[in-house]
Amino acid sequence: MSVTSAQARFLGIALNPGVTTGHMLTFYLSCYAAIMLATFVPQTQPFLLNEVLQLETSRQGVVSGNLNFWGEIVIILTVGIWGSLSDRIGRRWVTVLGFVLIAAGIFMYGVTRDLNGLLLARAIYSAGIAAISTMLITLMADYVTDSSRGKATGWLGVMNGLGAMTAALFLLRLPALYQGQGMDAEAAAWATYTTMAVVVIAIAAAMFFGLKRGVDERHEDSPPLLQQLREGMGEARRPVIALAYAASFVARGNLAVVGTFYTLWASIYGTTVLGMTSAEAVSKGGGLLAISYSASLLSAPVFGMLSDRLRRVSALALTLAIGAVGYSATYFVDSPFGLPAIICLVLIGMAEVGCIITSGVLIAEQAPNRLRGSVVGIFTLSGAVGILIASVVGGYLFDHWLYAGPFVFFGLIAALVCAWSLLLRLQPDAPLPEASGP
Incomplete structure (x- = not known):
C-alpha cells in the first residue's frame, strides 16, 4: 500500500488523497519564500532611492507610497485571473510563473535608473506576488483536509515568520556586504537584486519539481463578482461583520506601514544624522525589524489561544489596543534605532500578527455559510484598501509632517477601531449566522 492510499499525514496534518510529504515540503517552502520576497523589495527600496537614483529625501515618502499603491492595484486586478488560470493549467504552473515574474521584477530593480522603470519593475513583481498569494490559499485547500486546516495554517504562520526574519537579518545586509567588497552603489544594487533574482529562479525550479502535477477538479460554483460584492457589502449591516472589515483594513495597513516606511526612516536618519551609507542604515534597520518579527512569531500562538x-470581539480589542499604543508612541521617538523605537517595534510586531489572527477568526465565526465567499472577499478587499490608504496617506505624512507620521496615523485608526470593538463588547451576544461554525 502506498503512503497516499491511506490517510497520509505531515507534521500531524491530515492530507488529501494523492498528496505526499514532498508536496507539503514544497508548499511550505513557497510560504517561506513568499513572505521573504514580499518584505525584501519594499525594505531594500530606500537604498535604491537614496544611493542609486539619488532622490531627494523630501520626495522619498510619497514615491515609496506611490510604488506601494500601484503595486497593490496590480495585485487587486490580477488575483482573480491567477485563480481562474490555475483551474485551467494547474496550480504548479501558476506558482512557477509567479516566482518567475517576481524574479524578473527583482532583476529590473537592479538595472533600472529612473522612477518609471522602478514602477514597471514593481508592477511585474506585484503580479508575481499576487499569483503566489492566490496559490498559497488554493494549495492549502487542495492539499490539506478540512479537519487539519487550523494546524496547517499555524505552520504556515511559522514559515511566514521565518521568511520575514530571513529578509530582515540577512537579505537587507546584501547592499552593505557588496559595498564592503569595494563596489559602488550602482554595482552593489545590481549585485544585490541579481543575486536575489537567481535565488528566486531556483525556488521556481523547486516548485516545478516539487508541487503536485495535474489540474485538480473543482466543482464549486462561484457567483459573479458584482453579486459577491453586493452580498458582502450587504452583510456589513451587521455591526460585528463591519467591525471585522475595519479590522482587516487595520491589519493589512499595518504591514504596509512597517514594510515601507520603517527602513525608509532608518535610511534617511542613518545617512543624515549618523553619517552612515544608506546600505549600512538599511542593514541596521533590518536587525531591529527582526526583533519585531520575532515578537510576531512568539506571540502568534498566544493570540490564537x-x-x-x-x-472574539474581546480578543480583537486587545490586539487593537496593543497596536494603538505601539504605533502612536512613535510620535515621541526621535531615532529609529534607539530603545524607545525597539519597544514600539515589539508592540507593533505583536499587534500585526494579533490583528491578523483575531480578525480572521472573527470573520470565520460570523460569516454565514451561504455567503462565506462573498463576506471573505470583502474582508480581503478591505485589507487591500488598508494598504492603499497606508501607502498614499503614509507617504504624504512622511514627507510633510513626521518620519513617524505613517505610524501615528495608523495608531489613531487602530484606537478608533478598538473603541468601536469595546462598544460592541458591551452589547449582549448576538446569535451567530446559520451553521457558521465556532
Missing part, C-alpha cells in the same frame, strides 16, 4: 478562550 486567546481567540478561542475570550469572546
Whole structure:
C-alpha cells in the first residue's frame, strides 16, 4: 500500500488523497519564500532611492507610497485571473510563473535608473506576488483536509515568520556586504537584486519539481463578482461583520506601514544624522525589524489561544489596543534605532500578527455559510484598501509632517477601531449566522 492510499499525514496534518510529504515540503517552502520576497523589495527600496537614483529625501515618502499603491492595484486586478488560470493549467504552473515574474521584477530593480522603470519593475513583481498569494490559499485547500486546516495554517504562520526574519537579518545586509567588497552603489544594487533574482529562479525550479502535477477538479460554483460584492457589502449591516472589515483594513495597513516606511526612516536618519551609507542604515534597520518579527512569531500562538478562550470581539480589542499604543508612541521617538523605537517595534510586531489572527477568526465565526465567499472577499478587499490608504496617506505624512507620521496615523485608526470593538463588547451576544461554525 502506498503512503497516499491511506490517510497520509505531515507534521500531524491530515492530507488529501494523492498528496505526499514532498508536496507539503514544497508548499511550505513557497510560504517561506513568499513572505521573504514580499518584505525584501519594499525594505531594500530606500537604498535604491537614496544611493542609486539619488532622490531627494523630501520626495522619498510619497514615491515609496506611490510604488506601494500601484503595486497593490496590480495585485487587486490580477488575483482573480491567477485563480481562474490555475483551474485551467494547474496550480504548479501558476506558482512557477509567479516566482518567475517576481524574479524578473527583482532583476529590473537592479538595472533600472529612473522612477518609471522602478514602477514597471514593481508592477511585474506585484503580479508575481499576487499569483503566489492566490496559490498559497488554493494549495492549502487542495492539499490539506478540512479537519487539519487550523494546524496547517499555524505552520504556515511559522514559515511566514521565518521568511520575514530571513529578509530582515540577512537579505537587507546584501547592499552593505557588496559595498564592503569595494563596489559602488550602482554595482552593489545590481549585485544585490541579481543575486536575489537567481535565488528566486531556483525556488521556481523547486516548485516545478516539487508541487503536485495535474489540474485538480473543482466543482464549486462561484457567483459573479458584482453579486459577491453586493452580498458582502450587504452583510456589513451587521455591526460585528463591519467591525471585522475595519479590522482587516487595520491589519493589512499595518504591514504596509512597517514594510515601507520603517527602513525608509532608518535610511534617511542613518545617512543624515549618523553619517552612515544608506546600505549600512538599511542593514541596521533590518536587525531591529527582526526583533519585531520575532515578537510576531512568539506571540502568534498566544493570540490564537486567546481567540478561542475570550469572546472574539474581546480578543480583537486587545490586539487593537496593543497596536494603538505601539504605533502612536512613535510620535515621541526621535531615532529609529534607539530603545524607545525597539519597544514600539515589539508592540507593533505583536499587534500585526494579533490583528491578523483575531480578525480572521472573527470573520470565520460570523460569516454565514451561504455567503462565506462573498463576506471573505470583502474582508480581503478591505485589507487591500488598508494598504492603499497606508501607502498614499503614509507617504504624504512622511514627507510633510513626521518620519513617524505613517505610524501615528495608523495608531489613531487602530484606537478608533478598538473603541468601536469595546462598544460592541458591551452589547449582549448576538446569535451567530446559520451553521457558521465556532
